[in-house]
Amino acid sequence: MMNQSARYFIPDPSRWPIFGSLALLSMAFGAALWMNEATWGKFLLIFGVCTLFYMMFGWFGSVAHESEGGSYNKQVDASFRGGMSGFIFSEVMFFAAFFGALFYMRVLSVPWLGDIEHKILWPDFIAQWPTAGPGVAERFTPMAAWGVPAINTLILLTSGVTVTIAHWGLLKNNRAQLIIGLALTIALGMTFLFLQAFEYHEAYTALNLKLTTGAYGSTFFMLTGFHGFHVTVGTLMLMVILGRSIAGHFTAEHHFGFEGVAWYWHFVDVVWLLLFILVYWL
Amino acid sequence: MQAAHDHAAHAHGHDAHAHHPSGIMRWVQTTNHKDIGTLYLIFSLTMFFIGGILAFGIRAELFQPGLQFWRPDFFNELTTMHGLIMVFGAIMPAFVGFANWQIPMMIGAPDMAFARMNNWSFWLLPPAALLLITSFFVPGGAPAAGWTIYAPLSTQMGPGMDLGIFALHIMGASSIMGSINIVTTILNMRAPGMTLMKMPLFVWTWLITAYLLIAVMPVLAGAITMVLTDRHFGTNFFNAAGGGDPVMFQHIFWFFGHPEVYIMILPAFGIVSQVIPAFARKPLFGYASMVYATSSIAILSFIVWAHHMFTTGMPAAGQLFFMFSTMLIAVPTGVKVFNWIATMWKGSMTFETPMLFAVGFILVFSMGGFTGLILAITPVDIQLQDTYYVVAHFHYVLVAGSLFAIFAGTYFWLPKWTGHMYDETLGKWHFWLSLVFFNVTFFPMHFLGLAGMPRRIPDYAMQFADFNMIASIGAFGFGLSQLLFVLGVVKCARGGGVKAPDKPWEGADTLEWTLSSPPPYHSFETPPVVK
Numbered sequence: 001m002m003n004q005s006a007r008y009f010i011p012d013p014s015r016w017p018i019f020g021s022l023a024l025l026s027m028a029f030g031a032a033l034w035m036n037e038a039t040w041g042k043f044l045l046i047f048g049v050c051t052l053f054y055m056m057f058g059w060f061g062s063v064a065h066e067s068e069g070g071s072y073n074k075q076v077d078a079s080f081r082g083g084m085s086g087f088i089f090s091e092v093m094f095f096a097a098f099f100g101a102l103f104y105m106r107v108l109s110v111p112w113l114g115d116i117e118h119k120i121l122w123p124d125f126i127a128q129w130p131t132a133g134p135g136v137a138e139r140f141t142p143m144a145a146w147g148v149p150a151i152n153t154l155i156l157l158t159s160g161v162t163v164t165i166a167h168w169g170l171l172k173n174n175r176a177q178l179i180i181g182l183a184l185t186i187a188l189g190m191t192f193l194f195l196q197a198f199e200y201h202e203a204y205t206a207l208n209l210k211l212t213t214g215a216y217g218s219t220f221f222m223l224t225g226f227h228g229f230h231v232t233v234g235t236l237m238l239m240v241i242l243g244r245s246i247a248g249h250f251t252a253e254h255h256f257g258f259e260g261v262a263w264y265w266h267f268v269d270v271v272w273l274l275l276f277i278l279v280y281w282l
Numbered sequence: 283m284q285a286a287h288d289h290a291a292h293a294h295g296h297d298a299h300a301h302h303p304s305g306i307m308r309w310v311q312t313t314n315h316k317d318i319g320t321l322y323l324i325f326s327l328t329m330f331f332i333g334g335i336l337a338f339g340i341r342a343e344l345f346q347p348g349l350q351f352w353r354p355d356f357f358n359e360l361t362t363m364h365g366l367i368m369v370f371g372a373i374m375p376a377f378v379g380f381a382n383w384q385i386p387m388m389i390g391a392p393d394m395a396f397a398r399m400n401n402w403s404f405w406l407l408p409p410a411a412l413l414l415i416t417s418f419f420v421p422g423g424a425p426a427a428g429w430t431i432y433a434p435l436s437t438q439m440g441p442g443m444d445l446g447i448f449a450l451h452i453m454g455a456s457s458i459m460g461s462i463n464i465v466t467t468i469l470n471m472r473a474p475g476m477t478l479m480k481m482p483l484f485v486w487t488w489l490i491t492a493y494l495l496i497a498v499m500p501v502l503a504g505a506i507t508m509v510l511t512d513r514h515f516g517t518n519f520f521n522a523a524g525g526g527d528p529v530m531f532q533h534i535f536w537f538f539g540h541p542e543v544y545i546m547i548l549p550a551f552g553i554v555s556q557v558i559p560a561f562a563r564k565p566l567f568g569y570a571s572m573v574y575a576t577s578s579i580a581i582l583s584f585i586v587w588a589h590h591m592f593t594t595g596m597p598a599a600g601q602l603f604f605m606f607s608t609m610l611i612a613v614p615t616g617v618k619v620f621n622w623i624a625t626m627w628k629g630s631m632t633f634e635t636p637m638l639f640a641v642g643f644i645l646v647f648s649m650g651g652f653t654g655l656i657l658a659i660t661p662v663d664i665q666l667q668d669t670y671y672v673v674a675h676f677h678y679v680l681v682a683g684s685l686f687a688i689f690a691g692t693y694f695w696l697p698k699w700t701g702h703m704y705d706e707t708l709g710k711w712h713f714w715l716s717l718v719f720f721n722v723t724f725f726p727m728h729f730l731g732l733a734g735m736p737r738r739i740p741d742y743a744m745q746f747a748d749f750n751m752i753a754s755i756g757a758f759g760f761g762l763s764q765l766l767f768v769l770g771v772v773k774c775a776r777g778g779g780v781k782a783p784d785k786p787w788e789g790a791d792t793l794e795w796t797l798s799s800p801p802p803y804h805s806f807e808t809p810p811v812v813k
């Protein structure tokens with residue numbers, strides 16, 4: 001039951017979680033089948049993704065509804081802040097695994113493969129980053145940092161500014177500033193994604209740089225790919241709060257939904273800076 | 283604020299009436315921490331028996347030398363799935379079940395901070411279990427690379443490995459959500475006056491465990507994602523020809539894996555730290571030092587991972603670092619063991635079943651701790667790597683450690699949960715049979731390992747036959763003894779036995795004992811004041 005007391009909020013029984021579980025179950029079975037050449041696995045996967053979207057739409061919808069209905073007191077707000085911080089920390093650790101792999105390859109495994117003991121196996125291999133490894137013969141060109149990636153850095157940094165301008169608008173009850181700031185942020189996010197797609201296209205067609213291009217290709221595409229996925233999710237989240245802002249949601253005092261998205265957006269921004277320095281530049 | 287609430291109550295009034303599903307849907311849609319805790323515990327018990335059946339399969343094959351029952355590859359599936367199911371299906375969910383039941387009651391809260399997400403954390407587990415178990419029936423069979431799914435074994439196997447990887451992803455998501463919930467509940471929902479340093483130790487250990495989980499489950503997700511892309515999308519993370527390294531998998535895996543070991547033991551420390559003072563009728567000795575020791579163990583767990591891989595080749599400086607950092611963990615663990623003993627010292631002790639399991643825990647877990655110290659010594663470890671000595675070691679800490687603490691906690695809190703006392707005679711039988719058969723099973727494995735018997739092999743040389751037969755007999759006995767546990771719990775849950783008072787244990791002093799037995803649906807609707 002809701003609102004047993006003034007102090008605590010406890011939601012009613014909910015049907016959304018079980019939809020999420022069934023969605024992930026069918027996604028997992030679908031993906032496993034699809035990866036092992038059972039074509040109908042693809043449909044199971046798509047069905048699962050659709051169910052997941054349906055679940056998220058319903059679940060977040062009821063959270064927004066409860067929030068606007070005034071069910072959430074200061075304590076719930078603090079819980080959301082704690083929860084979002086924990087979630088972002090877990091995301092940081094997820095990226096840490098891939099950055100760790102990049103570090104391990106560049107600093108340890110690639111130099112080992114070029115040392116004197118490995119000359120018997122691969123006499124011609126020169127251990128120098130970027131590399132596709134000693135056994136991958138194809139030639140490729142690494143991605144240059146100061147073209148599209150540098151522009152993308154500027155775009156993401158600017159989007160961090162625009163989302164803050166939107167926040168200031170919200171804090172001083174200036175709806176126009178809030179909505180324009182968010183719209184600009186979304187536009188920048190989408191531009192980033194467009195340029196990233198263009199860059200991938202260039203990599204595959206002009207540079208012969210692919211996911212299969214050894215150590216460099218693996219780390220490059222997995223790190224930037226997961227980042228791009230997070231930017232996509234972040235952009236969708238921004239669209240949701242833009243819609244809510246237009247619908248008149250959020251007040252200057254009560255707008256964790258906005259802040260959670262802004263935190264996430266800044267996190268995605270910071271990951272990009274690390275990517276730009278460690279993957280593209282150095 | 284009050285006005286806002288009245289408004290909300292009005293706006294959602296219809297929900298409050300319309301929304302109380304009954305039957306199975308009560309459990310599917312529940313947002314109640316006690317319901318969800320019960321679901322976790324039932325799930326864990328089910329998985330414990332499924333994992334136990336796999337262990338039966340292993341010990342039946344090893345009863346005698348030669349190949350009796352299984353193809354060698356199926357034997358590998360048995361050991362792998364036994365490990366995965368026990369770690370991710372039995373032990374971890376059991377502790378989360380305890381956390382769900384106990385943490386809100388112990389800190390004076392009505393429920394968990396995110397009650398709906400709490401439901402999802404649980405309901406992700408049955409699909410994951412289904413994925414894991416289905417893998418037995420796909421071409422190529424279940425994952426057979428060991429529960430550590432080392433590359434390049436795991437990058438080669440059939441579709442069963444993909445199902446296993448997705449199961450781990452889903453269980454990881456469940457753990458992360460559960461942990462975020464626990465951290466937020468503890469930090470944000472405590473009753474007034476319940477400062478951090480007044481929290482029961484079980485709550486403290488779970489706070490630290492939850493942080494460990496949030497930190498390392500994503501790392502496991504990263505590692506198995508790399509395995510997945512190596513398998514199907516042509517990446518070269520674990521392929522030397524592409525500049526990668528199979529050993530890198532071990533580094534990433536054990537960066538998750540070692541904190542994971544403490545994830546499975548710290549809540550056990552918490553339970554034992556509640557049980558011992560209750561039956562010694564003395565406050566816990568060295569409360570603050572227990573908190574600091576738990577934190578130290580958690581922090582150290584991040585810098586010891588490579589002691590699992592001394593034989594992969596490592597610079598001497600690396601070997602020394604990981605050896606000494608590992609041995610350092612004995613210090614805070616020793617602080618804990620001595621604190622428990624000091625708590626009992628000159629206490630007015632009685633030995634009901636929870637106390638028996640707790641004292642048994644200290645004794646047998648300490649032996650596992652000592653063999654851990656022995657294995658930390660690099661030159662010794664190089665000899666003992668992948669032998670039955672390692673199997674003995676981690677079963678001493680996981681079965682006699684985690685599992686005994688789970689039993690202790692179950693018997694300790696069953697009266698509170700069900701409102702009825704468990705059958706003391708049955709409980710004592712359960713304890714003594716478990717303790718004896720546990721040692722019959724795993725003590726001989728030390729000798730087998732020292733003599734060089736390798737693990738994860740279905741056949742062995744003739745000189746290992748006697749000890750293996752003893753271990754198998756012990757394993758069958760241990761498994762069957764657990765039926766007594768089920769019997770005891772079911773009797774209690776169905777309302778057998780005497781009615782439990784609010785506080786059945788004289789020396790217990792935490793908040794849950796101030797509630798009725800069984801407690802109200804929402805534990806504390808108005809927060810108690812803690813002085």
